[in-house]
Amino acid sequence: MMRFAAIFCFAFFASGARAADVAVALTEDVVEVTTSFSGARLVLFGTVAGDEYTAENYDIISVVRGPSTQFEVRRLERNNLIWMPGDAVTINDAPGLYLTGATRAIEDIVLLPDQTAHGLGVDNIELDLLSAGDNSNETSAYKAAFLDEFEFLGLYKNIVGNVEYAKGRLFRINIDLPAQTPIGQYEVVVYLFQDGILVSQDSASLNVNKVGLERRIYELAHDRPISYGVLCVALSLIAGWAAGAVFRK
Amino acid sequence: MQIYLPIAEIPVDPFIVILMGGAVGFLSGMFGVGGGFLMTPLLIFYGIPPAVAVGTEASQIVASSVSGVLAHLKRKTVDFLMGGFLVIGGGIGAVVGIFIFRYFRAIGQIELFISIAYVLFLGGIGALMLFESVRALFRSTSNVKRPKRKHRSVEWMAALPFAMKFRTSQLYISPIPPIILGFIVGILAAIMGVGGGFIMVPAMLYILNMPTRVVVGTSLFQIIFVTAIATVLHAAANQTVDIILALLLLSGGVIGAQAGARVGTRLKGEQLRALLALIVLAVCVRLLFDLVMPPSSPFVVKAPA
Numbered sequence: 181m182m183r184f185a186a187i188f189c190f191a192f193f194a195s196g197a198r199a200a201d202v203a204v205a206l207t208e209d210v211v212e213v214t215t216s217f218s219g220a221r222l223v224l225f226g227t228v229a230g231d232e233y234t235a236e237n238y239d240i241i242s243v244v245r246g247p248s249t250q251f252e253v254r255r256l257e258r259n260n261l262i263w264m265p266g267d268a269v270t271i272n273d274a275p276g277l278y279l280t281g282a283t284r285a286i287e288d289i290v291l292l293p294d295q296t297a298h299g300l301g302v303d304n305i306e307l308d309l310l311s312a313g314d315n316s317n318e319t320s321a322y323k324a325a326f327l328d329e330f331e332f333l334g335l336y337k338n339i340v341g342n343v344e345y346a347k348g349r350l351f352r353i354n355i356d357l358p359a360q361t362p363i364g365q366y367e368v369v370v371y372l373f374q375d376g377i378l379v380s381q382d383s384a385s386l387n388v389n390k391v392g393l394e395r396r397i398y399e400l401a402h403d404r405p406i407s408y409g410v411l412c413v414a415l416s417l418i419a420g421w422a423a424g425a426v427f428r429k
Numbered sequence: 430m431q432i433y434l435p436i437a438e439i440p441v442d443p444f445i446v447i448l449m450g451g452a453v454g455f456l457s458g459m460f461g462v463g464g465g466f467l468m469t470p471l472l473i474f475y476g477i478p479p480a481v482a483v484g485t486e487a488s489q490i491v492a493s494s495v496s497g498v499l500a501h502l503k504r505k506t507v508d509f510l511m512g513g514f515l516v517i518g519g520g521i522g523a524v525v526g527i528f529i530f531r532y533f534r535a536i537g538q539i540e541l542f543i544s545i546a547y548v549l550f551l552g553g554i555g556a557l558m559l560f561e562s563v564r565a566l567f568r569s570t571s572n573v574k575r576p577k578r579k580h581r582s583v584e585w586m587a588a589l590p591f592a593m594k595f596r597t598s599q600l601y602i603s604p605i606p607p608i609i610l611g612f613i614v615g616i617l618a619a620i621m622g623v624g625g626g627f628i629m630v631p632a633m634l635y636i637l638n639m640p641t642r643v644v645v646g647t648s649l650f651q652i653i654f655v656t657a658i659a660t661v662l663h664a665a666a667n668q669t670v671d672i673i674l675a676l677l678l679l680s681g682g683v684i685g686a687q688a689g690a691r692v693g694t695r696l697k698g699e700q701l702r703a704l705l706a707l708i709v710l711a712v713c714v715r716l717l718f719d720l721v722m723p724p725s726s727p728f729v730v731k732a733p734a
Binding site for chain 1: 436440664673683729
C-alpha cells in the first residue's frame with residue numbers, strides 16, 4: 181500500500197519536473213507457485229505526471245522479464261536412419277520469460293533502431309549466442325528456433341492493447357503469467373513514449389516463488405538430495421504396503 | 430484441474446496421470462509384470478522430461494513391488510542368498526548406470542539414448558515373446574506336451590570359483606553368474622527406469638536354471654532393492670525423482686493392478702503372452718517412429734542439465 185500512496189503523491193506533487201514522467205507499481209510483488217499453480221494474473225498500476233500529458237499523445241510499453249538462464253539449441257540431424265541432436269549452440273542470459281504489453285503494436289510506437297536499443301519486443305531480446313561446433317555461421321537460424329520455441333510455449337509474447345486507462349493519468353496493465361512461469365527474480369519496466377521518443381521509464385521488481393509443499397519438496401530435493409531420495413523410497417514402501425493391505429481385505 | 434509437479438516443473442492433469450497409472454497397473458496385474466518398461470515411455474509421450482520419467486518410475490516400481498514381495502516372503506518362495514548376490518551386482522550396476530545416464534545428460538543426448546535403449550530392448554524382448562507364444566499357441570492346439578525341464582546345476586557355473594550351495598534354489602553354482610546378471614539388470618534399472626523383471630525372470634529360468642517356484646519371488650526381492658538404490662542415486666545425482674508424480678501414478682496403479690489381475694485369471698497363459706508381446710512391440714514401434722520420422726521442428730531447445 182505504501183507504494184500506491186507514493187505513486188499518488190508522485191502524481192500530484194512531482195509534476196512539472198519534466199514534460200511527462202511515468203511511475204509504476206505491482207498490486208503484488210510476489211507470485212506464489214503452489215501445487216495447484218496454473219498461471220497467474222499480474223496487475224500493474226501506473227500513473228503519468230506532467231503538465232503536457234494527455235493519453236492520446238503518449239504510448240506505454242511494459243516489459244516483464246524473467247530470470248536469465250542458459251539454454252542449449254540443437255539441430256536435429258539425420259544420422260543413417262535416426263534423427264539425432266547435433267552440436268549445441270548455447271544461449272547465455274536468455275530471459276526465462278519475456279512478456280510485453282503496449283498501447284499499440286510496438287513497431288507502430290517505436291522505430292526499429294530504438295526497439296533494438298531498448299530491447300523492446302520478442303524479436304529484439306538481446307541474446308548472447310555461443311556456438312560450439314561448425315555451425316557458427318548460421319547462428320541466426322538457431323536464434324530464430326529458440327524464439328519460436330519460447331513463443332510456442334507462451335513464455336515469450338508481445339501483447340497489444342492491454343493498457344487500460346482508468347482515470348486520466350492512471351493506467352493499469354494486465355499480464356497473464358503462463359503455468360510454466362519460471363521461478364526467480366523478475367524485472368518489470370514501463371516505458372513512456374511520446375512520438376516515438378522515450379521520455380520516461382520506471383521499474384518494479386517481482387518475485388516468483390514456490391511456496392508450501394511445492395517449495396519444501398523442491399528445496400529438500402536440491403539441498404539434501406540423499407535424504408530426499410531415502411524419503412521417496414520410504415514413502416513408496418509405505419504407500420505400496422498400504423495399498424496392498426487395503427486390497428487384501 | 431492441474432497439478433504443478435515440483436521436480437518436473439510442469440503442470441499436469443492429475444486425472445490423466447492417475448489414468449495412465451491405472452492403465453499400466455491393469456496390464457501389469459493382468460500379465461504379472463512390473464510395467465516400468467511401459468510406464469516410462471508413456472510418461473515421455475505425455476511430456477514428462479525423460480530424465481524425470483526414469484527417476485520417478487524407479488521409485489514407483491519400489492511401491493508397486495511391495496505387496497508382491499511380502500506375499501512371496503510369506504510363502505517362503507524367495508532365495509535370500511541368490512537374491513543377495515543379485516542385489517550386490519544390481520547395486521553396482523545401478524551406480525554404473527547412473528554414471529552413464531549423467532554422461533549422456535551432460536552432452537544433451539539423454540532423450541535419444543533412452544529412446545534407443547527402449548527400442549532395442551522392447552523390440553528384442555517383444556519379438557522373442559511373440560515368437561515363443563505363437564509357437565506355444567500352435568503347440569497347445571496340436572496337443573503336444575512341452576518336454577519337462579530338469580532342475581540341476583549348470584556345470585560350467587559350478588566350475589567357476591567360490592561355488593556354493595543355494596539351498597532354496599537347489600543349486601550348486603558360483604555366485605559370479607548371479608552377480609553379473611544382477612549387474613546388467615541394475616544398469617538397465619538406472620538407465621531405463623525399469624525393474625528388469627522381463628530380463629531377470631527368463632535369465633533365472635534358462636541361464637541360472639532356478640526352479641520356477643522361487644523365480645518370481647527372488648526376482649521381486651532383487652527388484653525392490655535395486656530400484657530403491659536407483660531411486661536414491663537418481664535423487665542424489667540428478668535431482669529427477671518427482672514424488673508427487675510417483676504417488677499419483679501409484680494411486681492409479683494399485684487399482685488398475687487389482688482389476689487386471691482379475692481379468693488375467695480368465696485368459697490363457699499363451700494368449701496373455703501373445704497380447705503382452707503385441708503391446709510391447711506397439712510401444713517399440715511408436716518410439717522407433719519418433720526416431721526415424723522427420724521431426725516436426727528441426728531444432729530442440731532446453732536448459733542444460
